[in-house]
Amino acid sequence: AQSVTQPDIHITVSEGASLELRCNYSYGATPYLFWYVQSPGQGLQLLLKYFSGDTLVQGIKGFEAEFKRSQSSFNLRKPSVHWSDAAEYFCAVGKYSGGGADGLTFGKGTHLIIQP
Amino acid sequence: KAGVTQTPRYLIKTRGQQVTLSCSPISGHRSVSWYQQTPGQGLQFLFEYFSETQRNKGNFPGRFSGRQFSNSRSEMNVSTLELGDSALYLCASSSGEVNTEAFFGQGTRLTVV
Numbered sequence: 001a002q003s004v005t006q007p008d009i010h011i012t013v014s015e016g017a018s019l020e021l022r023c024n025y026s027y028g029a030t031p032y033l034f035w036y037v038q039s040p041g042q043g044l045q046l047l048l049k050y051f052s053g054d055t056l057v058q059g060i061k062g063f064e065a066e067f068k069r070s071q072s073s074f075n076l077r078k079p080s081v082h083w084s085d086a087a088e089y090f091c092a093v094g095k096y097s098g099g100g101a102d103g104l105t106f107g108k109g110t111h112l113i114i115q116p
Numbered sequence: 117k118a119g120v121t122q123t124p125r126y127l128i129k130t131r132g133q134q135v136t137l138s139c140s141p142i143s144g145h146r147s148v149s150w151y152q153q154t155p156g157q158g159l160q161f162l163f164e165y166f167s168e169t170q171r172n173k174g175n176f177p178g179r180f181s182g183r184q185f186s187n188s189r190s191e192m193n194v195s196t197l198e199l200g201d202s203a204l205y206l207c208a209s210s211s212g213e214v215n216t217e218a219f220f221g222q223g224t225r226l227t228v229v
Contacts, residue, residue: 042222042223043222046219049217103172103174104159105161106159107158108158109158
């Protein structure tokens with residue numbers, strides 16, 4: 001069975017500082033990987049996705065993530081965070097990239113706090 | 117292009133009642149998935165419908181059911197509500213094809229009292 005681990009429940013970063021959110025997955029084949037962001041009381045917004053090819057993927061809002069098969073990781077990064085980046089971040093793995101037959105398996109999330 | 121629409125946004129029900137939640141996917145999308153989000157269990161996959169057929173389901177009791185109509189709109193039903201069913205229920209829409217992502221609605225916040 002597939003699983004996703006986000007080791008950090010909370011992360012506090014100063015505005016303007018760089019950010020890295022960790023994600024490790026367990027899956028027996030080539031995974032489809034996603035990062036979603038959720039603001040309080042809202043649904044999930046897709047930040048970026050990895051299906052195949054270049055292991056460094058660019059997303060919206062200045063985020064990027066790097067797929068490292070040898071480490072089973074898909075860490076999310078941003079060079080300089082803004083106060084508006086404060087939210088809950090979820091890493092997800094899926095067998096079918098459309099969230100299809102086997103659904104998406106999500107990590108527990110990382111709560112990002114931005115200090116002024 | 118309109119996004120994924122979930123109605124109602126908020127719902128309060130009494131234990132033992134049943135509830136129906138609705139999801140209208142993005143136009144042209146044929147796959148609708150449902151997820152339950154709680155503070156304790158996080159985001160959990162309920163089931164997915166594609167072209168009116170349930171393709172897969174997660175590990176939830178039979179009180180949770182769903183259906184999809186010919187226009188791809190989907191409904192989710194929970195019978196005999198329990199306090200533990202209080203959650204944010206999220207619907208995700210996708211084309212259902214390979215290499216496409218899922219887009220989520222804003223969710224329905226269900227509170228069981």
